[in-house]
Amino acid sequence: MTTAAIAPPIRAKRVLPGFTLSLGTTLLYLTLIVLIPVLALILKGAEMGPARFWQIISSPRAVAAFQITLTAAAIATVINAVYGLLMAWVLVRYEFPGKRLLDAMMDVPFALPTAVAGLSLTALFSANGWFGQVLEAAGIQVVYTIWGIVLAMAFTSVPFVVRTVQPVLEDLDPALEQAAVTLGAGPFAIFRRVVLPAILPAWMAGCTTAFARSLGEFGAIVFIAGNLPFRTEIAALLAYIRLEEYDYNGAAAIALVLLGFALVLLLASNLLQFWAARYREGQK
Amino acid sequence: MSIAISGLTKRFGQTDVLCGVDLEVSKGELVALLGPSGSGKTTLLKIIAGLEWPDAGRLAVNDQNWLQLAAQDRRIGFVFQHYALFPHMRVRDNIAFGLSVRPRSERPGKAVIAAKVDEMLHFLQITHLADRFPGQLSGGQRQRVALGRALAIEPAVLLLDEPFGALDAAIRRDLRRWLRGVHDATGSTTIFVTHDQEEAFELADRVVVMGEGRIEQIGHADAIHDHPATPFVARFMGATVEFPVTLNSGRAEASGLDISALPRRALPDGPARLFARPEDITLIPDAGAPWRIASRISNGAHLRFVLSHPALGEAEADVPRRTANADALTPDAAVRLRIEAGTIFPAERGIATTSVRSPGFEPVKEKSR
Numbered sequence A: 001m002t003t004a005a006i007a008p009p010i011r012a013k014r015v016l017p018g019f020t021l022s023l024g025t026t027l028l029y030l031t032l033i034v035l036i037p038v039l040a041l042i043l044k045g046a047e048m049g050p051a052r053f054w055q056i057i058s059s060p061r062a063v064a065a066f067q068i069t070l071t072a073a074a075i076a077t078v079i080n081a082v083y084g085l086l087m088a089w090v091l092v093r094y095e096f097p098g099k100r101l102l103d104a105m106m107d108v109p110f111a112l113p114t115a116v117a118g119l120s121l122t123a124l125f126s127a128n129g130w131f132g133q134v135l136e137a138a139g140i141q142v143v144y145t146i147w148g149i150v151l152a153m154a155f156t157s158v159p160f161v162v163r164t165v166q167p168v169l170e171d172l173d174p175a176l177e178q179a180a181v182t183l184g185a186g187p188f189a190i191f192r193r194v195v196l197p198a199i200l201p202a203w204m205a206g207c208t209t210a211f212a213r214s215l216g217e218f219g220a221i222v223f224i225a226g227n228l229p230f231r232t233e234i235a236a237l238l239a240y241i242r243l244e245e246y247d248y249n250g251a252a253a254i255a256l257v258l259l260g261f262a263l264v265l266l267l268a269s270n271l272l273q274f275w276a277a278r279y280r281e282g283q284k
Numbered sequence B: 001m002s003i004a005i006s007g008l009t010k011r012f013g014q015t016d017v018l019c020g021v022d023l024e025v026s027k028g029e030l031v032a033l034l035g036p037s038g039s040g041k042t043t044l045l046k047i048i049a050g051l052e053w054p055d056a057g058r059l060a061v062n063d064q065n066w067l068q069l070a071a072q073d074r075r076i077g078f079v080f081q082h083y084a085l086f087p088h089m090r091v092r093d094n095i096a097f098g099l100s101v102r103p104r105s106e107r108p109g110k111a112v113i114a115a116k117v118d119e120m121l122h123f124l125q126i127t128h129l130a131d132r133f134p135g136q137l138s139g140g141q142r143q144r145v146a147l148g149r150a151l152a153i154e155p156a157v158l159l160l161d162e163p164f165g166a167l168d169a170a171i172r173r174d175l176r177r178w179l180r181g182v183h184d185a186t187g188s189t190t191i192f193v194t195h196d197q198e199e200a201f202e203l204a205d206r207v208v209v210m211g212e213g214r215i216e217q218i219g220h221a222d223a224i225h226d227h228p229a230t231p232f233v234a235r236f237m238g239a240t241v242e243f244p245v246t247l248n249s250g251r252a253e254a255s256g257l258d259i260s261a262l263p264r265r266a267l268p269d270g271p272a273r274l275f276a277r278p279e280d281i282t283l284i285p286d287a288g289a290p291w292r293i294a295s296r297i298s299n300g301a302h303l304r305f306v307l308s309h310p311a312l313g314e315a316e317a318d319v320p321r322r323t324a325n326a327d328a329l330t331p332d333a334a335v336r337l338r339i340e341a342g343t344i345f346p347a348e349r350g351i352a353t354t355s356v357r358s359p360g361f362e363p364v365k366e367k368s369r
């Protein structure tokens, strides 16, 4: 850095032209689309004062909504962590007929309007739906319970896990596993000691995004959850109800808490990834 | 451990990668597999390691059938072409891997493993690297760690795939000597793959020349250099100039060539093909001779000539620049070609002209210099 101050400035030619322009545009866009709304939300929260804020978010109905949302999102994420990893593994490691179709289907939850997803899940799992009948007979109710919320969250967020793990798994050098084999490692040891450490950062990143997405999921859930306050009412829906009642402060406070969760999650995920990838640091 | 391979074949889809390989390696021997890229060297090595499976053939080690043994149970040390070190483990843990994955009943205690790793680090002279990650090592250092990881399980057979392929020339020479020392100290049976003749001949007890899925010749440096067994080996060993000749009771004759220096060859009379290295061709000015000097280029130490013949085509010759008659060898001069050394093979059907292959007929990227 100090040499730059002494030596006459030499400007390296950039490969892409218009660096300043493209960076400027991106920053402007980011500001308009992300930063300003978030800032507005925070200002709205600040406007009402800490006492009112606390009163809103600690009301029994709000606390219940947060609890339900967090619990359901946590369960959905655990399910997706396992199933998403398995799915990515199958898609990368095995050849079978219909593989490309399956791979394409992985994007359906991304592409499908969430309301459509919610409606079809409700139809399938309601007492007279295909799956619902069977589960009903076994004494399990999905629709109008927290399991309905979990189901909707899991459905909409599974691609995040699959699509972050998949490319990393594809790039994994097969020689690493072969080396482990020649050193006497069995399949389980190879997975735990060679494959898992390599995909762990991506896996965690995928799970975090899936969790964040589940916290904010709305469209798919409201159809299947029944939306009973204290029982199956999620935080995003409560914020929406407050907005409908022209209670802007109430809506903003709940939204702020959700935003807080998302930011904490993002930070935790980044720290974890930083730790998991520590061996890449300080490379020459 | 002695290795006996016979009739090994392997095909990937439509390509025959190995077409009947027979090879015996005795206990404690250091053998080089030498051949151009794509000749099936890596595939052969991987079959021995249990990472690939042959379509037919036998592989026995100490008279035990290894084709019924999983790779995990073969106890071989394999050093991969690009090292394949575990990137998330420190050097110490990489070397300890083979010991620490053993089933609990056979696994040595933590202290024993640590002591063993220390011993290995010391033996390979990389003690100072113990706590680094592979990403923080140079190519030569990674190579040593990879070898340490393979040796830590005390393998009966050590297999190395182009162990020095990715390193620069000075480090290669260093590591070559060092590997020989390691081999002699451990007494393991070692097979290593290379496409570099110099490396193969300098390091190995015996060299196995492979070409397109077949073993072309097995032997020592001098024999392979002077008496290539097949046209493939002759070309691979640098005999890149080929002349069509006629055999007459074992003597070869051709227009404008003096082949009297070559010993008689027990081949039937008729057309044959002579393989020679450019540096084994001497040019003798002779006004009546049919060869003309088409071009003359100096690289300082040597003069490289391109010669042309009205019927036979072109040939190349390398002459030391300080030879007595160098001044007479000017473009357009008529010359006779005296072949000082070369090998004669039965004619390949349909080829009746001289041909010159550029010395590096294997891909350029594979060349070490």
Ligand SMILES: Nc1ncnc2c1ncn2[C@@H]1O[C@H](COP(=O)(O)OP(=O)(O)O)[C@@H](O)[C@H]1O
Pocket: B012, B013, B015, B017, B035, B036, B037, B038, B039, B040, B041, B042, B043, B044
């Ligand atoms: N897994 C594979 N699938 C298909 N073809 C392969 C595979 N491995 C090697 N080959 C082919 O086999 C031939 C020999 O390869 P290889 O044993 O790696 O040669 P070498 O090590 O001598 O360069 C090459 O033509 C290569 O393309």
Ligand SMILES: [Mg+2]
Pocket: B041, B042, B043, B161
């Ligand atoms: Mg190879």
